[in-house]
Structures are given as C-alpha cells and as structure tokens.
Amino acid sequence: MRWGTYEASYHNLPRVLNTLCERNPGSYFEIKHYNLPHDPTKHVLRRAFFVLGACINAFQDRRPVICIDGTFLTGRYKGTMPTAIAADGNNRVRTGTARYWFLERIKSCIVRDRRDVRVIHDRHGGIMQAVQDLREGSVQRQRTPKWVDLKSRWCMRHMGANFRSGSRRPCSRNQEKKFNVLWKKLDEHTKKRGAELRSRGVNAEDEEPIAMENVGVDGPNAWSFDQVFFEWIEHEPKEKWALLHDEGGARYGIMTTNLAEVYNRVLRGERSMPLVGIVEFYIYRTTQYFRERYPKAEKVFKDHRLIYGQKFFEYMDKANKKAAGHRVRNMGVAEHRFEVLCRDKGRRGGNHERHVQECVLYNNHCVCSCHKPRLYHRPCTHVIAACQEAGGLNAHMFVSPYYMKDAIYHTWKSEIYGFAMVGNFTEIPMVPPISYPILTPT
Numbered sequence: 001m002r003w004g005t006y007e008a009s010y011h012n013l014p015r016v017l018n019t020l021c022e023r024n025p026g027s028y029f030e031i032k033h034y035n036l037p038h039d040p041t042k043h044v045l046r047r048a049f050f051v052l053g054a055c056i057n058a059f060q061d062r063r064p065v066i067c068i069d070g071t072f073l074t075g076r077y078k079g080t081m082p083t084a085i086a087a088d089g090n091n092r093v094r095t096g097t098a099r100y101w102f103l104e105r106i107k108s109c110i111v112r113d114r115r116d117v118r119v120i121h122d123r124h125g126g127i128m129q130a131v132q133d134l135r136e137g138s139v140q141r142q143r144t145p146k147w148v149d150l151k152s153r154w155c156m157r158h159m160g161a162n163f164r165s166g167s168r169r170p171c172s173r174n175q176e177k178k179f180n181v182l183w184k185k186l187d188e189h190t191k192k193r194g195a196e197l198r199s200r201g202v203n204a205e206d207e208e209p210i211a212m213e214n215v216g217v218d219g220p221n222a223w224s225f226d227q228v229f230f231e232w233i234e235h236e237p238k239e240k241w242a243l244l245h246d247e248g249g250a251r252y253g254i255m256t257t258n259l260a261e262v263y264n265r266v267l268r269g270e271r272s273m274p275l276v277g278i279v280e281f282y283i284y285r286t287t288q289y290f291r292e293r294y295p296k297a298e299k300v301f302k303d304h305r306l307i308y309g310q311k312f313f314e315y316m317d318k319a320n321k322k323a324a325g326h327r328v329r330n331m332g333v334a335e336h337r338f339e340v341l342c343r344d345k346g347r348r349g350g351n352h353e354r355h356v357q358e359c360v361l362y363n364n365h366c367v368c369s370c371h372k373p374r375l376y377h378r379p380c381t382h383v384i385a386a387c388q389e390a391g392g393l394n395a396h397m398f399v400s401p402y403y404m405k406d407a408i409y410h411t412w413k414s415e416i417y418g419f420a421m422v423g424n425f426t427e428i429p430m431v432p433p434i435s436y437p438i439l440t441p442t
C-alpha cells in the first residue's frame with residue numbers, strides 16, 4: 001500500500017505533522033492519546049488537529065466568517081474529520097481540521113485576538129453546547145470562557161434538510177434544490193408574517209413557542225412540511241437564521257456551510273485512506289488551491305486600473321449598470337438622504353411596478369432601506385445611484401476591505417512545503433511514538 005498499513009499510519013501521524021510544522025513556519029499540530037486500560041504502555045490516538053501556517057496567514061485577510069462541517073472517516077478509522085473553512089473576498093475556500101476541542105483550537109491557533117469572528121454550523125447538538133461553553137464557560141464541564149465574543153449562525157440548508165428528513169448529511173444536489181425552494185418560500189413567509197403581525201398590534205408576537213420535537217408532518221391532521229417548519233423556525237432566535245435579522249451583517253451574506261461541504265466532498269474518496277494518505281491529500285489539495293488562485297490574484301493585483309478582486313469587480317460592474325436605470329431624488333437638508341425609484345422586475349397589468357428605497361450616505365458608512373449594505377458590506381445599486389446624484393461621490397468607500405484585490409492577493413501568496421522529500425512514513429517507527437513536543441502557535 002502506498003501509505004503503509006493503517007497501524008503504521010497511526011504511529012507515523014505525529015512524525016508527519018511534526019515534519020510539516022518544521023517545514024511550514026507558523027503551522028501547528030496537536031495530538032491527543034489515551035492509554036489502554038489493560039496495557040498502559042500502549043497509546044491510542046484519540047484526536048489530531050493540524051493547521052498550516054499558510055492557512056492561518058490567509059485567514060487574516062478573509063471575511064471573519066468560519067463554516068464548520070464534519071466529514072465521517074470511513075475505512076478502518078471510526079470518527080469524524082471536522083473541517084473549518086473561511087471564505088476570501090472571491091468565495092474561495094480554505095481548511096483547518098470538532099466541536100469543543102476543535103473550536104477551542106480554531107480560536108487559539110487561527111482566530112487568536114481577531115474580534116467579531118462568526119461561526120456558521122449545522123446546528124448539531126454538540127456544536128451548540130461547544131459554542132455556549134466557549135462563550136460562557138461551564139462549571140459542570142469545568143470549562144472557562146475562552147471565546148467571549150463568539151457568535152454563531154445556523155446553516156440554513158442543514159436546518160431545512162434536517163427538519164425534513166432527520167438526516168445530518170444534506171449534501172446531495174437534490175437536497176440542495178429542495179432547500180432553495182424552501183428558502184424562497186421562507187423568505188416570502190417571513191415578509192407576509194411580518195406584515196400580519198404589524199397589523200395585529202404590538203403583543204401579537206407573544207405566542208407560545210413550539211418545540212421542534214412536538215411538531216409533526218405525519219397523521220391525518222398533519223400540516224404541510226412547510227407550515228410546520230415555518231411555525232417552528234419563527235420562534236427560534238431570528239438573528240440565527242434570518243438574513244434580514246443578521247445583526248451587524250455577521251454572515252457577509254453567507255447562509256450555508258456549502259463552502260466547507262464542497263471541500264469535504266473532495267475529501268470523500270480519501271477518507272478511507274490511512275491517516276498519512278489523508279494528510280498528504282490535504283497538503284496537495286491545499287497547495288493546488290493556492291496554486292490555482294495565486295496567478296489570477298497576482299494578475300489583478302498588478303493591474304493598476306483595478307482595485308477589487310475579479311468576482312467583486314463583476315458585481316460592481318453589474319450594479320453600476322443597474323444603478324444607471326434608477327431615478328434619484330435628493331431629500332436631505334443637512335443629511336445626504338435620497339429617495340431612489342427603481343423599476344421592479346415584475347409586471348402588473350402590463351406596467352412596470354416602481355418601488356422606492358431610501359438611503360443615507362455618511363462619511364464612512366451608508367444605510368439603505370433594502371438592508372443590503374449592512375448584510376453584505378457592499379453598496380447596493382440604490383447607494384451607487386445616490387452617490388452619483390450627490391455630485392459623483394465614489395461608492396468605493398462603502399466597500400469592505402475584504403473585497404479589495406490586496407486582501408485576495410495576500411490570501412493566496414504563501415508557500416506550502418510537503419513532507420514527501422523527508423520520508424514516505426510507511427513503516428512502523430522503531431522509536432517510541434510520542435517523542436515530539438507539542439508545538440505552540442507562534
């Protein structure tokens with residue numbers, strides 16, 4: 001076998017990770033063993049955490065959002081391989097390596113002192129507890145608060161799919177399609193319910209919440225799935241699931257852990273391999289990501305006419321064209337406040353319906369009744385149109401720095417060194433297995 005036996009791989013994992021840490025400055029690994037009760041001289045691998053220095057550096061230039069998803073290891077190993085992904089301004093993905101132990105390491109090695117980092121997860125019980133313990137600590141579990149500003153958001157697709165099937169693996173395309181339909185309906189439902197509640201007065205929201213397990217879609221009097229889902233979700237904290245209620249735009253518009261799942265799909269074929277093979281695959285795959293993205297980021301970086309990454313440039317180009325079709329009326333006296341008349345997509349009775357948004361431009365931020373600048377950290381078409389009306393102000397000042405070409409260039413410019421030239425790590429080593437120091441992040 002190319003990577004040796006599964007047993008040899010257990011023994012070699014610390015050596016491989018140590019080699020990678022020596023060759024890639026800023027990298028970090030940690031391994032947890034337990035001793036066999038009937039033979040305390042034998043150590044059994046329990047957990048491993050590894051992150052490349054290149055990925056830690058890259059995270060500093062990314063949007064402060066981390067998507068968590070776990071892929072199950074198959075083959076001889078039992079357990080899961082959690083993966084953390086952060087998105088750059090171009091929606092490219094990145095990995096590190098569940099639950100409390102995993103998140104604690106994410107905090108100490110990757111997030112460190114960076115503030116306002118959000119975690120998007122599949123709402124699996126273990127992760128909800130882990131998030132709470134990291135933020136508030138737990139006397140029962142003897143945990144101290146380690147990540148007090150940690151805020152989490154739920155992955156909308158997992159929620160829809162879990163509710164529908166009880167499955168935790170909503171990976172298939174079919175599920176994705178169903179989710180998109182559900183999401184659209186939920187959006188319409190939220191708007192409709194909001195209008196209903198407003199018309200019923202201030203106490204209308206004081207209804208008894210329904211527990212998720214107490215609602216059902218079976219039986220002769222059953223509601224439709226969508227009704228049940230909507231009834232349930234409405235009583236859950238809105239900032240966790242509704243984009244519109246995303247306080248501070250914490251999600252940057254990212255509603256699902258898709259980015260993490262995409263990476264795990266790639267790993268699916270490799271998760272039955274011996275551990276050394278999995279690490280090799282992770283290194284090669286990560287290198288490939290960097291190698292594919294760097295030339296494109298470099299090209300844009302060196303072009304002095306450009307200021308954004310490619311994807312964002314395309315967004316601004318489209319938004320500028322759409323903004324040219326809006327009509328703007330200056331309404332502010334001391335404020336830079338505007339009414340923006342836009343042409344709606346839908347037609348009613350053969351006429352284009354017009355609707356109005358209101359935006360206010362400040363020195364370093366803008367506010368629009370469409371909420372998009374707050375949720376996505378970029379100017380909407382209404383703000384762009386208002387900027388033009390305000391004597392050609394540059395909407396560029398309302399763009400988050402994460403979308404700038406410099407940030408994307410710095411994300412992908414680190415070098416990654418593999419372990420193959422040091423050895424193939426296929427034989428059981430003759431020296432004791434745990435002879436390496438645990439490295440601390442630098």
Ligand SMILES: [Zn+2]
Pocket residue numbers: 357359368369370371372373380381382383
């Ligand atoms: Zn707007």
